[in-house]
Amino acid sequence: MSYQVADGERPPAPAARTGRVKLLVVVSLVALVGFVFANLVSAVPFFAGLDEVTAFVASIALYGTGLVVASVAYLALTGRGLSYLDFRSPTRAALVVTLGGFVGATVFRFVAIAAALVLGLPIAGNSATLPAQEGLTVTLLWLVPLSLLFIGPGEELLFRGVVQKRLYDRFSKRAAVVLASVPFALVHVPTQYLATPDWGAVTVTTVIVFGISLILGWVYARTDNLLVPILVHGLYDAFAVGLAYLVISNGLA
Secondary structure (H helix, E strand, C coil): CCCCCCCCCCCCCCHHHHHHHHHHHHHHHHHHHHHHHHHHHHCHHHHCCCCHHHHHHHHHHHHHHHHHHHHHHHHHHCCCCHHHCCCCCCCHHHHHHHHHHHHHHHHHHHHHHHHHHHCCCCCCCCHHHHHHHCCCCHHHHHHHHHHHHHHHHHHHHHHHHHHHHHHCCCCCHHHHHHHHHHHHHHHCHHHHHHHCCCHHHHHHHHHHHHHHHHHHHHHHHHHCCCHHHHHHHHHHHHHHHHHHHHHHHCCCC
């Protein structure tokens, strides 16, 4: 039995408390398994004898696809099906939220990074940008469409469409947004450490990623439409890597 919890309300206890713990464990495992599966699949192109750029593009595409497959597999195994996913044509209000989410996430990122620099705190990179740091700046250009078509859709389908929505069964929407952001931030730790093997930098960056996730979770909770966080996430990543390409290609970094 599940309980739909409204903000400010509590489900029956003590059964609800046990149910909450079980649900947290389940969604955490779903997030972990989905992320591990996607990363294993994404490693295949690097062993296929492809050139570096082709292998990179195929890897990112397989990563996003792997997340989608993992999400759909979970829904199928639990008898929920694709109808569980909140996909609908965006209304004008949803488009406004999308724009606000993109601007909010971008501003938050720049403010957070600026604050970290002022405080003398290190910032970690991301393994997806390592090829660019090693001279293959064209991979940053590839990341623009890949962010929109694979990274945004894959990560949001898993963390918002499955994890966050499942948490609605036992938690308020506000709590679900926060709780879903924890595994989202943590699964990005390995990619950050690969790029910057400094736990101080990784910790700071993980906090920033957590903040971005709160914004993504909020726009989903606000609209109940998965297209909104998918667009916000894709646009946010695409803008960030596009800007990085301009900075690096013009010798500003």
